[in-house]
Amino acid sequence: MxxxxxxxxxxxxxxxxxxxxxxxxxxxxxxxxxxxxxxxxxxxxxxxxxxxxxxxxxxxxxxxxxxxxxxxxxxxxxxxxxxxxxxxxxxxxxxxxxxxxxxxxxxxxxxxxxxxxxxxxxxxxxxxxxxxxxxxxxxxxxxxxxxxxxxxxxxxxxxxxxxxxxxxxxxxWPEDWTRHFRFHCMPTFPLGYFVPGRLPAKAKMVTFAGGPNPGDIQLGRWLPHQRKFPTRWEHLRATLGAAQPLRHLRHYVLPVDWIEQHWRE
Structure with missing residues (x-):
């Protein structure tokens, strides 16, 4: 490997x-x-x-x-x-x-x-x-x-x-083996404000190409420069000053326990 x-x-x-x-x-x-x-x-x-x-x-x-x-x-x-x-x-x-x-x-x-x-x-x-x-x-x-x-x-x-x-x-590869966090784990917008990303039942690996990174998802944020665990209201309020408001609005994520369970030494 x-x-x-x-x-x-x-x-x-x-x-x-x-x-x-x-x-x-x-x-x-x-x-x-x-x-x-x-x-x-x-x-x-x-x-x-x-x-x-x-x-x-x-x-x-x-x-x-x-x-x-x-x-x-x-x-x-x-x-x-x-x-x-x-x-x-x-x-x-x-x-x-x-x-x-x-x-x-x-x-x-x-x-x-x-x-x-x-x-x-x-x-x-x-x-x-x-x-x-x-x-x-x-x-x-x-x-x-x-x-x-x-x-x-x-x-x-x-x-x-x-x-x-x-x-x-x-x-x-067989379709179910390799899954992508944004495409296959995140709930449809705006459910991501209330439901954490799920782990597909038959997945063997979950990739994060294009972001967000698993280390940031653990902290309930989309980007490294954001504060840890922002509330829904804090994220929505920050949309007003965002360069791309719609993109920012969609990029809210709740921590998921299965990343913490698997992504470790």
Whole structure:
């Protein structure tokens, strides 16, 4: 299993908790690799390696976690000699049930992703949780390196580039395994002011791509700069001074007990 940590967005506690959740929810041996620019504070059980350089200019005009493209390289020192597929999991993921099937499902030579829930009518993957044979498809990274800004302008997000660049196409995990907090857990607006986010019955992992983060949900807030546990009235009152009032109005969340239960070392 592998994760990537760079920059200041996520501290070592995110990687440590991800390891703890993975260890509790797998049977048999588990090797957990973290590619990072700062290994400070990581648990000793985590194999920390330097995050490889992207090998090209980073796109300047397009949002997206393009640094993750290094995972597709033909030679990743941290994974040299590894046999079989590797499961990648984003740091802002909560593992809520046994994940052994993520390692054994389907063809080990295929690439498996969650379906992109924001575009359900398109065959697009979501790379918060994906499995791939290490070093098998270097074309994904090579295409990006050949024209990084052009790829970013066309695809907008790195997961779209992965979807369109894997030779032979991608496959999806079973629909119920990987769920997204905003799309599958949050109640319909305005019920979120009264009902906490639910845990889907068959979910194995819950992702938080695009926010909010599980650490903020624990504190009953949507964004890190907001105060902990604002009341409904405080949140509604703050709408008057918000830059995007409607967006702010919808971004109210109550703490959920299942995050505290699972998201821990």
């Amino acid at each position: 592998i994760c990537v940590k760079w920059g200041k967005g996520y501290g070592s506690e995110y990687a440590n908790r991800l390891y703890g959740m993975a260890r509790r929810n797998t049977t048999g041996p588990l090797r957990f690799v973290c590619l990072t620019d700062d290994p400070t504070g990581l648990r000793p059980e985590i194999d920390a390696f330097p995050l490889p350089e992207l090998g090209c200019e980073h796109p300047q005009r397009t949002a997206g976690k393009w640094r993750k493209q290094v995972l597709w390289g033909a030679d990743i020192p941290a994974l040299t000699g590894l046999q079989g597929p590797v499961l990648f999991v984003d740091l802002d993921t909560v593992i809520v049930a046994n994940i052994d099937e993520y390692f054994t499902h389907g063809d080990p030579d295929r690439v498996y992703l969650a379906r992109n829930w924001s575009k359900p009518l398109h065959r697009l993957g979501q790379t918060s949780v994906f499995r791939y044979p290490v070093g098998r498809y270097p074309e994904v990274l090579e295409k990006f390196r050949a024209d990084p800004q052009g790829v970013a302008d066309r695809e907008r997000y790195e997961q779209h580039h992965v979807t369109h660049s894997v030779p032979g196409g991608i496959d999806f």
